[in-house]
Amino acid sequence: MTDTPSAPAFEVSDLVKTYRGITAVNKISFNVDRGEIIGFLGPNGAGKSTTMRILTGYIPATSGTVRVCGIPVATRAEEVKRIVGYMPENNPLPEDMRVSEYLYYRGRLKEIPRSRLGPRLDEVLERCDLTRVRHRILGQLSKGNRQRVGIAEAILAEPPVIIMDEPTIGLDPHQILIVRDLIASLRGRMTVIISSHILPEIEMTCDRVLIINRGQLVAQGTPSELRREFLGRTRYLVEYAGDSALLAGSLKLIDPTLQIESSPGEHSGDASRAESSDGFRKVFLTTRQEADQGESIIRVLAAQPGIRLRSFTHSHPSLEDVFLAATKRSWDIVDSPPQR
Amino acid sequence: MRHYFTILNHETRMLLVNPGTYIAAVLFLAVMGFFFTGMLEGYGGAGQEQSPATIFFRFFFIPVFFMVPLLTMKCFAEERRLGTLETLLTTPVTTTEVVLAKFGSAYLLYLALWASTGGFFYVLYRFAGDRFIDPGPLVGGYLFIAISGLLFVAIGVFASSLSRNVAVAAILSFTLLFGLIVGLNFLETMAVIDLEIMRPVKAAVGYAQVFEHLDDFSRGVVDTRQVIFYLSGTILTLIFSILGVEAKLLQG
Numbered sequence: 001m002t003d004t005p006s007a008p009a010f011e012v013s014d015l016v017k018t019y020r021g022i023t024a025v026n027k028i029s030f031n032v033d034r035g036e037i038i039g040f041l042g043p044n045g046a047g048k049s050t051t052m053r054i055l056t057g058y059i060p061a062t063s064g065t066v067r068v069c070g071i072p073v074a075t076r077a078e079e080v081k082r083i084v085g086y087m088p089e090n091n092p093l094p095e096d097m098r099v100s101e102y103l104y105y106r107g108r109l110k111e112i113p114r115s116r117l118g119p120r121l122d123e124v125l126e127r128c129d130l131t132r133v134r135h136r137i138l139g140q141l142s143k144g145n146r147q148r149v150g151i152a153e154a155i156l157a158e159p160p161v162i163i164m165d166e167p168t169i170g171l172d173p174h175q176i177l178i179v180r181d182l183i184a185s186l187r188g189r190m191t192v193i194i195s196s197h198i199l200p201e202i203e204m205t206c207d208r209v210l211i212i213n214r215g216q217l218v219a220q221g222t223p224s225e226l227r228r229e230f231l232g233r234t235r236y237l238v239e240y241a242g243d244s245a246l247l248a249g250s251l252k253l254i255d256p257t258l259q260i261e262s263s264p265g266e267h268s269g270d271a272s273r274a275e276s277s278d279g280f281r282k283v284f285l286t287t288r289q290e291a292d293q294g295e296s297i298i299r300v301l302a303a304q305p306g307i308r309l310r311s312f313t314h315s316h317p318s319l320e321d322v323f324l325a326a327t328k329r330s331w332d333i334v335d336s337p338p339q340r
Numbered sequence: 341m342r343h344y345f346t347i348l349n350h351e352t353r354m355l356l357v358n359p360g361t362y363i364a365a366v367l368f369l370a371v372m373g374f375f376f377t378g379m380l381e382g383y384g385g386a387g388q389e390q391s392p393a394t395i396f397f398r399f400f401f402i403p404v405f406f407m408v409p410l411l412t413m414k415c416f417a418e419e420r421r422l423g424t425l426e427t428l429l430t431t432p433v434t435t436t437e438v439v440l441a442k443f444g445s446a447y448l449l450y451l452a453l454w455a456s457t458g459g460f461f462y463v464l465y466r467f468a469g470d471r472f473i474d475p476g477p478l479v480g481g482y483l484f485i486a487i488s489g490l491l492f493v494a495i496g497v498f499a500s501s502l503s504r505n506v507a508v509a510a511i512l513s514f515t516l517l518f519g520l521i522v523g524l525n526f527l528e529t530m531a532v533i534d535l536e537i538m539r540p541v542k543a544a545v546g547y548a549q550v551f552e553h554l555d556d557f558s559r560g561v562v563d564t565r566q567v568i569f570y571l572s573g574t575i576l577t578l579i580f581s582i583l584g585v586e587a588k589l590l591q592g
Contacts, residue, residue, distance in 0.1 A: 056430045059589050078432055086430045092423030096357055108346045109431040153427075 007070030009034050009161050009191035010055065015064035017050050017215075024050045026215035027064070032208075034160070035188045039202035039209045040195035041323055047215040048195045049089055052163050055193070056086045068161060082111070085159040085190075089166050091150030095139035099130060099149055102138055103156060110157035120156065127185075128152040129178060144175040151182060155190070162186065164194045168201055180205050199320045211326045219326040230325040235261075235286050235315040236294065241279040242307035250304050254296050257288045280310050343433045347441035355411070355449050364410040368403050368453050375399045376460045391474035392464065394558045396457075397481035401521045401550070403453075404492050405514055411449055412496025413510040415442040416585060420504040429589075439497065439582045447493045454485050477558045484557035488550065491570045492517060494577035501584035521550045 010032040017025040025047040032038050042048045053059045055066060057077035066073040068080045094102065100121065107117045125131045128148045133141060138149065147167060154162050167183070168176045176198070183205050186192055196202050202209060203223050211219040211226070219226055240247065244260070251258045261284040287293065294314055301309045355361050379395050382388060388395070419425040428438060465473050499513035524545055527533060533542045553566045 053426075058426060058430050078434070081430055081432045084430070086427070088423060088426045088430075090423065092427060094354070094422070094424055096354070105346070105350050106427075106431070109343055109428075109433055111342070111432060 007067065008032060009036070009069055010193070011065075011067040011070075012055070013065050015051065015054065015066060016062045017047070017054060017059075018062045023215055025054070025061075028212065028215070028217045029064075030210055030217060030220055032191060032193065034191055036208060037183065037187055037192045037194070037206045039206035040193060040212070041197075041199070041202060041209060042195075042212040043327060046213050048212060049165055051212070052086075052165050052193065052195065053088075056084050056163055057081050058086075083159050083161055085154035085157060085162040087150040087154045087162075087164040087167060090169065091146055093138045093141075093146060093149060095137075097138050098135055099138060099141070100125070100134040102149070103152060106153050107156050112157055120158075124152045124156055127155075128182065143170045144172065147171060147175070147179065148182075151179065155186065158190075160190060162190050162192045164192070166195055166197070168196060168198055176201065199323055211323060213327040218329065219322075223322070226322045226326070230322045230329070234289065234292070235284050236297065237282060237284055237311075237313045237315040238297075238301070238309070239280050239282045239311040240301065240307050240309050241281070242304075244281075244283075246304065246306045247283075247301070250300050250307070251285065251297070254300055255287055255289055255293060258293075258297075259286050260284070261286050280308075284315065341437060343431075343437050344441050344444075347433065347438060348444050351415070351442050351445035352448060355445055358414075360410060360414070361449065364407050365453055365456075368407050369456060371403060372396075372399070372457050373460065375402075376457075380464070391477045393461070393474060393477040393481050396460075397477075397484065397554060397558060398551075400485060400488075400554065404521070405517055407453065408450070408492045408496045408517060409499075409510040409513040411446045412493060412500050412513060413506050414500070415446060415497055416500040416581075417503050417506045417509040420588070421506070425585075435582050435585050439501070439578055439585065443494060443497045443578060443581075446497065447489060450489050450493055451486060454482070454489070458482075476560045480557040480560050480562075481554075483562065484554050487557075487567060487570045488553065490574040491520075491577065494574045494581070495520070498577045498581040498584060501581040501588075520548075524548050525551060 008031050010030070012031070013029045015025055015028045016023070028047075028051060040048050040052070050059075054061045054073070055068065057068075057073045057080040060074065069083055071079050071083070073080050097105070103121055103124065104117065107121065108114075112120060122131075125134050128151055130145065130148055130152060133145055136145075138146070141149065147170070151164065151167060154164060164183075168179050171179065180201065183192060183194065194202070194206070206223075208220065208222055209226060210217060219229065221229065248260055251260070285297070292314070294312065298309070298312055301307055301312075376392075376396060379392060382395075383392065416425065419428065429435065461473060461478060495516045496513040499516060500509040502512065503509045528542075528545050528549065532538065533545065547565070548569065553563075553569075556563055556566065
């Protein structure tokens, strides 16, 4: 192995890729440390797959530099391919091979010595829960098993870096759980980059998230950092009965930045659903403050005789909200006419 | 080149488990057997001047036209269509290794199929003694098949590297082979090539006459110019195949 242990797993700077005049990736820069699990998010056609292919050394970039474990991809692609385990989108497999045959062949291509390959194969099959289907023909496998063969293949040579393009696409929830555990079990030992559309997936497994849209990196950070950056507030969901003016008044006492936002029902344009038949209504309270104010809000509202409180929740905006906000913001920037 | 034998092994196995290979083999042996018996009947009717091997190998182009496309059409087109070329090229193998290994396995199978026609001559020898078997043209004919096969298979691999559609690859390789074997033969007979200005073209076309090469080999004349023609053609075609595969990567 020729990688330098101190170098970060990925150093990408000003990466550009154009296909016949169309810019698929436009000046993306990011770093990934060793042992991190990175989620790559973006709408279809945002440049996720292109970026991943460049990271593996499969296609050359138009400009910019990529270093994997300190090795520049552009000039030493062979060495990079040795330290990267890659699973492409939809995991293409040859139709007429058996699972164990295929993995053996891939292992030989990845330069695993013959003596070590047998035990390693058993270990990987066991880990990916493929032992039962090891003699089946690849063309006849179910989607879930095919994906797991792809993951098994990616981790087969124990590379320090793994890149997986949509590893959970087309799987049922049970299989997603297995794949998620599998990825989580790599934490700390391997650097993993996965792309996905399934946002809860990314949120549960990934340490850090990169959101790209239209070939540009629009956000990066941990899920909570992104929430703060794009939604910029903490939200509570309150269900109460009583005078709303009274509520607003008492909230001012706790924190002047607390605001009452549209309730879930009103949000969808249906005002009658906001207030249930017994007079209770749901509203969001938002604040710019980061400290949890749940306790003081409950205490004040409970002490207020004009308001009956039924439920109080700290509402976590999902990564979905962040994703929508981030991609929308980048669209606004791209679409807005140039300012002079 | 450390992965060459791994891929060669894999490709050969894939060809051997592929039903298409057996269809090509059966078709090939049936057609060649048909020619062989037809030829022997000719001998039964009247004495012939040439040895059976000389006449038999003159039919070489017919199986080449359908067998080479069948053997080579899948090698890149299918992998590209399925997307497995991506997984293959993201392992530490070079495009050169992949092209050479795919070429090697198709060529080995091509040789194996031709070698099986040796059975025809064995049967002839068994029942007619060595009256008809003249080792010179026989060895010369097989040598010609082995050397010209390099170029023909390379052309098939090249055609496959250009397309993601198996049928397009097959038709393209048929067209290229037809142009090389029959087209150049036809070109030599055209009047236009006798013009003074076409002299260099005439020389080049005269040099690339596959049927004349066969006649020379059958007579036991192994001309190094002809061997170099096939070897250099093979190397050039394989280089173009490597470029063909890599050029597709640049376009995405």
